[in-house]
Amino acid sequence: MSKSTNETSDNLKSEGYNPASRYQERTVVPYLTLFDIERKPRETKNESCRKPIKSLNTLFRCPVCLGYMNKTSIVMECLHRFCSGCIEKCLRLGKKECPSCRVKIPSRRSLRADKDYDKLLQSMFGDINKLEKYEQDEIEMWNKNNMLNNSYAKRRKIEISKQAELRRNGGNRKSPTPMATLSIDTEDKKESKSFEETIPTGIRGLSKSSLVDFVLRKHPQEQDLRRLHRELLRTSNEITIGHLKKFLGQKLSYPSVHHIQVLGKLSDDRVVALDDSLTLEEVETFATESPMILQYKRFTK
Incomplete structure (x- = not known):
């Protein structure tokens, strides 16, 4: 029985039948049946295998x-x-x-x-150098397109053009500009005008800063209290002298805050002890130095 089967398969091969098929079909593509050739490919349901x-x-x-x-x-x-x-x-x-x-x-x-x-x-x-140059140009173009819609970039461009025009005019600041007005809620108009003249043309229209710079230094005759590590301070002008005393008590590890005096120099070169209720804004009005210098020492009877 096996011998006849082998003879049949040899006859089929010699006559050109496809050996990969169980049926008597002619060989069109080696090792592929007609079903394999004619069938439609399966549709992929999951497209996650495709990535850019x-x-x-x-x-x-x-x-x-x-x-x-x-x-x-x-x-x-x-x-x-x-x-x-x-x-x-x-x-x-x-x-x-x-x-x-x-x-x-x-x-x-x-x-x-x-x-x-x-x-x-x-x-x-391909060429890696050309690819990196192409990506760099693409990033620069993307940044350029986004910066066109950036209000900060637009404002900066306007201010740069104003400064260039000012340089072409020889630094003449008397020409009126849209931002040349400054509104300050003060009663003295002369002080407001002098303050306005000190502000560059490009940044006029801004309100006066509420911060004040001052030096808090140990009095030369003081021997018990140590000096601050940083003497130049910047804080709000609404801070009072009493707040400064509490600050000194914490920094110097001195609990008796009421024994500390803060001294200021008047316009006639007199040095007086400042009241705890005075604000830095009020002290700045009679200060003769910029930044103003305040001294501290321990009160002795």
């Missing part, structure tokens, strides 16, 4: 320089890839370990050139 090539760019970038691999070197201990120049510089200047996983790299002998990986990069992206 940009999503794979992180696999071809060096973790050190974040650029495309150039003369790829592979670490034999952990099989991580880097640019040959980057990994050699890391081993020469830094710790002898992998920048990705921190595994110990004994020496440069643990590195191997991965030429197959370089061929893969070249076959996928």
